[in-house]
Amino acid sequence: MTSLRHDPVTFDIIQNSLQAISDEMFAAMRKTSMSAVIYEVLDMGTGICAANGEIASSGAGIPAFIGVLDKAAKAVIRKHPIATIHPGDIFATNDPFYGGVTHLNDMVLVMPVFVEGEIVAWTANIAHWNDVGGMVPGSMSTDATTIFQEGIRVPAIKLVEKGVASQAVIDLLTVNSRLPAFLKGDLWAAIAAVRIGDKRILDLVKKYGKDTFVTAMNHFMDYGEQVTLKALKDLPKGVFPFAEEQDNGLIYKVSIEITDDAFIVDLADNPDQTLSPSNASRDGVTVAAQMAIKAVTDVAAPANGGSFRPLVLKTRPGSVFDAQEPAAHGFYYEVEIRVFDLILRCLAPHLGDRLSAGSFASICGTVIGGPHPDTGRHYTIVEPEIGGWGGMLGRDGNSAIFSGFHGETFNCPAEVAEARYGLFVEQLALNPEEGGEGEWRGGKGIRLDYRVRADGNFLTCGYTRSRILPWGMEGGRDGTPNYIDVIKTDGSQKRYAFATGVALNEGDIVRVVTGNGGGYGDPAKRDRAAILDDIKNGYLSPARARDVYGVEV
Structure with missing residues (x-):
């Protein structure tokens, strides 16, 4: 029998509270940032991850950005032993080879939420910074051949320790930017956002208890998986290959296999990574595939880590969709949106009026x-x-x-x-x-x-x-x-x-x-x-x- 504190109504309240917290983080970041690309365009995203790094809830913002946050949190977990992570710590990454996923302009901040000495969640956000150094103003150059030309690399490092910001790290970031005042303002807006998320989660845990909070989060992940699996049963089954020429003459290929319990995206047979900024990381391509499976299964239910458990992605290391260090990534987004569009175009003739x-x-x-x-x-x-x-x-x-x-x-x-x-x-x-x-x-x-x-x-x-x-x-x-x-x-x-x-x-x-x-x-x-x-x-x-x-x- 389900206990009173583990009843479905309580779980629903907790999940909706997480959504509200993500939205409050988003509002805090938007209202305090310096750059119009953040506070007007909303080139940003906020979210809450479970203790293992899986995305649990997200605020508004760019869907492709929300898919970055869990991968950044997992990169921090891989790099930093748990014993070295403390309450009040905040980590930063912008490097696609260290959990940054996208390009160096997009900075991710990740903060652990501790309850009784144990991490129960992570708060996270991402936003586009207008200039992080590199060979050209704006840090994105179509002439870049390696990531070293695109700006300062921040490889999942500790920005704030036990609540105290590292002035050395902040100085290093600002001195590398042509817009230091804007960078510093956007940085502190991001810090404020993860901190307000931490505070609100602690309030939530205090009200319902750690066990109930963690169980509710895991339950909702399982529900996300069930929603996707149910939707897969209604899709046509089989293997669907497709190839499309790109503006630059390259041919991008995809093969999609749909079964009752898996959505398999095979991108292994694709061109080598380029000596240009038109490359994407495997994590970034995973985001594109996650968005595609969501688009053809269930567009109404909130997405979380469980929603994407049936997704299987195949890539080839060293290809344009799984670029290896030191590949340039400045225009990664045009590669990833081509993957997203490629998958949709592949499936459109087979899905009737869905696309x-x-x-x-x-x-x-x-x-x-x-x-x-x-x-x-x-x-x-x-x-x-x-x-x-x-x-x-x-x-x-x-x-x-x-x-x-x-x-x-x-x-x-x-x-x-x-x-x-x-x-x-x-x-x-x-x-x-x-x-x-x-x-x-x-x-x-x-x-x-x-x-x-x-x-x-x-x-x-x-x-x-x-x-x-x-x-x-x-x-x-x-x-x-x-x-x-x-x-x-x-x-x-x-x-x-x-x-x-x-x-x-x-x-x-x-x-x-x-x-x-x-x-x-x-x-x-x-x-x-x-x-x-x-x-x-x-x-x-x-x-x-x-x-x-x-x-x-």
Whole structure:
């Protein structure tokens, strides 16, 4: 018989309390950070891990970031003997070879929660820091060939010991950044967030007891596994291979096997790691696979470590999806989002109405910086971009939202961009390019113009789906590409997808264009009223309506 303190209602209260704690950590970090990429864009994530490092609960933020936190906690556990970990300690890592998972700009903080001398949980967060040193401002260079060129490496070290911050470590971090004040402000915001999580968990344990708390957490992990296993039984069984050419000409391959109790993603047969920053760690690719299995099993229930127990990932060490030291990782996110998209495209024809046609599916990382025209101080704006999603059975694609990989984030408002950075926002509009038509059309990307206000500025960018377009399904048309046009004051214009240090001077325009999603279904079957509505709203020209839909206006 279940004891009163171990009843399902108590367990549910504890799990919801963990969710509330994760959300409070998120709010604390957002409200106290220095950088707009954190407090406006929400390029961050918070969570709580079990004593063994498994993710137990997460706050809002980037889904791919939430999947990092447990792996960072496990790296700390592997590296540091339990006897050397004390209440009040906080660990930091940004290195993909030491539990950082992503790239050096993303700093993870992990804090143990002690009860009666025993670790019962870990609080953790991650956020993008605008500059951590390296060969270029912003720390992301398309020319980097090793991780040593990308900034300072922090290999799961102790940042705070028994509640006292290491000034030596803080000095080392700040002196390596071109934006030391912002780095220090973002660091203390992260420290505040893990500390508030620690305090709230201790309050929760005090109320319900350590045994009940730990049992409830483990119970919810088991429930997460049961949810995934139940969903797997409803999926088609078999082995599903797929290959897709990438913008750079490489062929990425995946083979997915679905059984009643396993979701096996085989990425072993893929190209070698590159002498470029377009590599990903095995941990990072695991996150992409975790997001994919969640997308095709259960999108409503909260994810935790148990949700991913049925996932089996196969990679080849030394490949682009399991890069070994000292591979550069600056643009890891464009590799991982390609894995996520590859899995979805592989499964889409077999899952009926569960998945959409292709989306713009790129982070479209955009870095602009240089001397601020008003203060002369160095500034750097780091922005992911919004774009168009694919149409799906029964509905048009969403317009101007982030990719599924990037999740619960926001674009930086024009007012903030102009106030904090040395730029004018000339326009933000939906992408008028033609493409993505279907019975249900793809959503629209954006066209965003930044006008540079001072000489000596620069642009760094990393966009995929710039040549291989968002794919249509069931007869729908392909979408349109992601790219940047730099328009000089003399009227000359050049297009970029991956570039570092593109020179910008006063009056130049950086035009960001993100793709329209692919269409779903035969365009000839689209409802005439929907076509006329698209024309009225400026989504479709009369000429295109005639050519693609056969509708005369």
